[in-house]
Amino acid sequence: MSTEPISAKTLAELREIAARYPEPRSGLLPMLHLVQSAQGRITPEGIEACAAILEISAAEVSGVATFYTMYKRHGVGDYHVGVCTNTLCAVMGGDAIFERLKEHLEIGNDEVAVQRQGDSRTVSLEHIECNAACDFAPVMMVNWEFMDNQTPDSAVQVVEALRAGHEVSSTRGPRLCTWREAERVLAGFPDGRVDEGPSAGPASLAGLEIARERGWSAPEPPSAPAVSAATDGGER
Amino acid sequence: MTELTPVLTDIWDAEQSWKLATYAARGGYSALDTAFAMSPDAVIAAVKDSGLRGRGGAGFPTGMKWSFIPQDNPKPKYLVVNADESEPGTCKDIPLMMGNPHVLVEGVILSSYAIRANKAFIYIRGEVVHVIRRVQAAVAEAYAAGHLGQDIHGSGYDLDIVVHAGAGAYICGEETALLEGLEGRRGQPRLRPPFPAVAGLYASPTVINNVESIASVPAIVKNGAAWFGSMGTEKSKGHGIFSLSGHVERPGQYEAPLGITLRELLDLAGGVRAGHQLKFWTPGGSSTPLLTAEHLDVPLDFEGVGAAGSMLGTRALQIFDETVCVVRAVLRWTEFYKHESCGKCTPCREGTWWLVQALTRLENGQGTEADLDQLLDQCDNILGRSFCALGDGATSPVSSSIQHFRDEYLAHLSHGGCPFDPAKSTAWAGQEVSA
Numbered sequence: 001m002s003t004e005p006i007s008a009k010t011l012a013e014l015r016e017i018a019a020r021y022p023e024p025r026s027g028l029l030p031m032l033h034l035v036q037s038a039q040g041r042i043t044p045e046g047i048e049a050c051a052a053i054l055e056i057s058a059a060e061v062s063g064v065a066t067f068y069t070m071y072k073r074h075g076v077g078d079y080h081v082g083v084c085t086n087t088l089c090a091v092m093g094g095d096a097i098f099e100r101l102k103e104h105l106e107i108g109n110d111e112v113a114v115q116r117q118g119d120s121r122t123v124s125l126e127h128i129e130c131n132a133a134c135d136f137a138p139v140m141m142v143n144w145e146f147m148d149n150q151t152p153d154s155a156v157q158v159v160e161a162l163r164a165g166h167e168v169s170s171t172r173g174p175r176l177c178t179w180r181e182a183e184r185v186l187a188g189f190p191d192g193r194v195d196e197g198p199s200a201g202p203a204s205l206a207g208l209e210i211a212r213e214r215g216w217s218a219p220e221p222p223s224a225p226a227v228s229a230a231t232d233g234g235e236r
Numbered sequence: 237m238t239e240l241t242p243v244l245t246d247i248w249d250a251e252q253s254w255k256l257a258t259y260a261a262r263g264g265y266s267a268l269d270t271a272f273a274m275s276p277d278a279v280i281a282a283v284k285d286s287g288l289r290g291r292g293g294a295g296f297p298t299g300m301k302w303s304f305i306p307q308d309n310p311k312p313k314y315l316v317v318n319a320d321e322s323e324p325g326t327c328k329d330i331p332l333m334m335g336n337p338h339v340l341v342e343g344v345i346l347s348s349y350a351i352r353a354n355k356a357f358i359y360i361r362g363e364v365v366h367v368i369r370r371v372q373a374a375v376a377e378a379y380a381a382g383h384l385g386q387d388i389h390g391s392g393y394d395l396d397i398v399v400h401a402g403a404g405a406y407i408c409g410e411e412t413a414l415l416e417g418l419e420g421r422r423g424q425p426r427l428r429p430p431f432p433a434v435a436g437l438y439a440s441p442t443v444i445n446n447v448e449s450i451a452s453v454p455a456i457v458k459n460g461a462a463w464f465g466s467m468g469t470e471k472s473k474g475h476g477i478f479s480l481s482g483h484v485e486r487p488g489q490y491e492a493p494l495g496i497t498l499r500e501l502l503d504l505a506g507g508v509r510a511g512h513q514l515k516f517w518t519p520g521g522s523s524t525p526l527l528t529a530e531h532l533d534v535p536l537d538f539e540g541v542g543a544a545g546s547m548l549g550t551r552a553l554q555i556f557d558e559t560v561c562v563v564r565a566v567l568r569w570t571e572f573y574k575h576e577s578c579g580k581c582t583p584c585r586e587g588t589w590w591l592v593q594a595l596t597r598l599e600n601g602q603g604t605e606a607d608l609d610q611l612l613d614q615c616d617n618i619l620g621r622s623f624c625a626l627g628d629g630a631t632s633p634v635s636s637s638i639q640h641f642r643d644e645y646l647a648h649l650s651h652g653g654c655p656f657d658p659a660k661s662t663a664w665a666g667q668e669v670s671a
């Protein structure tokens with residue numbers, strides 16, 4: 001895969017990230033996200049750039065980059081598909097979805113599918129751990145956006161639509177951007193998609209809907225501010 | 237019948253609930269002036285009086301944690317919000333930040349004021365881009381409205397918030413590993429003491445709290461400690477989000493007083509999926525020992541679940557019916573712990589590897605009954621000997637499943653493999669036939 005060199009703009013943004021923190025090294029995780037956005041993976045050049053800005057050794061940066069699973073030494077597709085195979089999702093069908101996608105894409109874990117003639121975009125596949133969406137099991141992530149309540153068939157449809165270059169939306173979020181664009185958001189540069197998607201998915205609202213139907217709410221607050229009792233200085 | 241008590245979830249069904257305008261129209265950010273009229277110590281006292289205990293798993297009293305910050309220490313104080321939510325089964329903080337990010341931001345301001353921090357960090361796991369967008373935007377909106385920055389509301393109090401994305405590591409939910417991540421290092425836990433309250437981020441006094449803990453603060457400041465304490469049980473006060481997942485008719489988020497039972501929650505959720513029975517469940521994520529149908533009436537508060545031999549944890553109620561092989565479930569969780577072990581200490585690094593080997597053999601029907609006792613021995617070598625609670629948690633599913641389902645392990649041996657059909661457990665099981 002050809003990688004364009006890190007631009008002056010990216011270098012300036014890397015410095016900008018470091019400057020958000022009282023100690024610049026705190027910026028390293030988001031800086032590595034930006035390297036991935038700019039270069040499609042963690043490159044030796046990206047590691048050197050972070051090391052130079054933070055005045056630490058490349059070995060230290062490399063040690064951090066290899067510790068965290070979201071950092072990729074090898075490139076991923078335009079759309080990186082993660083299938084949750086932690087216990088709850090696995091049992092609910094995540095294992096079957098992952099098997100089906102491996103077979104359909106003819107790849108193993110953590111690989112990029114071949115770009116067929118006519119495909120305008122690439123996809124890669126990985127099995128992932130619990131993504132905090134168990135009430136929507138089985139869960140798939142595309143570029144770290146939720147694709148809730150999947151089946152093997154729906155998962156195949158999603159990857160085919162993505163390869164064909166169609167617009168696909170998260171079931172609980174925005175229109176999907178590319179992996180590199182998503183990595184830029186993780187580096188702390190918003191992309192303007194925040195107002196897309198719902199407030200909450202259907203499962204998130206399960207309890208609230210029941211409360212509404214039955215007229216339940218939290219206890220009424222007292223009419224006078226009840227904290228006044230605690231405003232006496234609070235030395236206790 | 238315990239009634240649901242939506243507080244943090246109450247806004248989730250509103251149009252654009254994540255916007256400041258929506259939040260403010262419901263009284264959002266009004267707790268700031270209430271707090272600024274109080275001394276920081278009085279805010280700490282109010283949170284202490286409320287009985288709020290940490291919602292990230294361990295249940296440590298929040299106000300007490302804040303009072304440990306040495307105010308005579310000249311170094312800056314920091315608040316760090318733990319939004320790493322990665323404990324298997326736990327899925328409450330993510331929808332909370334997606335649907336109601338401003339309650340978290342308001343809570344950060346109040347909590348930072350109380351501990352006298354002028355800089356706060358929200359450490360969000362990286363694998364949830366849209367949630368990160370929502371929190372980033374909420375912080376930006378709060379700055380623009382004058383709720384953050386210099387001299388907030390003319391109070392003389394300054395606060396900056398940095399939203400920080402993690403990069404994939406369950407261990408970074410452990411608070412000292414999180415600090416390592418936030419300092420740009422590998423996420424490996426630190427030796428305690430010193431505790432973060434004394435020497436945390438940049439060796440400065442630091443409070444680390446869960447998202448839901450911090451988000452509970454605005455209503456406590458606004459409505460009072462007594463209001464909060466009117467919900468819940470004697471030692472486990474207030475509201476909490478209960479997350480039902482798996483083989484239940486209506487999985488999802490149910491905000492209720494602590495002390496509600498699984499029987500009550502299942503009743504609201506339409507029961508275990510039709511035609512099936514409850515087999516086992518986790519009360520608070522995979523690191524909390526499994527419970528069974530015997531425990532349906534255990535009050536889901538810190539004391540009740542503790543007395544039943546498990547832990548309330550994060551109220552992550554993963555429900556498994558009789559189609560699920562407990563050995564398969566436990567093996568998968570154990571593979572997770574092995575993968576996520578940070579490698580710093582031997583009992584966990586080596587022990588989780590051995591657990592996976594032994595469980596794999598049993599799942600394949602190989603071995604003898606003596607291997608079960610060896611598994612329990614291995615758990616003994618990890619539990620209490622590991623450097624952090626990840627290792628301890630890894631033993632919970634193993635030992636509790638052997639305690640409750642020893643016969644099922646043995647059935648794998650006599651059957652020469654797993655006697656269960658995984659197809660029967662899927663969300664779509666049975667639908668192909670009827671369609």
Ligand SMILES: Cc1cc2nc3c(=O)[nH]c(=O)nc-3n(C[C@H](O)[C@H](O)[C@H](O)COP(=O)(O)O)c2cc1C
Pocket residue numbers: 289290291292293294295296298318319320321322323406407408409410411412444445446447449450624625626
């Ligand atoms: C392996 C491990 C993972 C954890 N993950 C989280 C997490 O994702 N979120 C969280 O709030 N606490 C997590 N904790 C607990 C934290 O260490 C800490 O107790 C908590 O953030 C304190 O906040 P609280 O007092 O408000 O609950 C984890 C602990 C361990 C040992």
Ligand code: SF4
Pocket residue numbers: 407425576577578579580581582584585622623624625626627628
């Ligand atoms: S118990 Fe596991 S995760 Fe914790 S320090 Fe030891 S090796 Fe790391």
Ligand code: FES
Pocket residue numbers: 084085086087088089090129130131132133134137139324325326
């Ligand atoms: S187990 Fe898959 S999202 Fe939690």
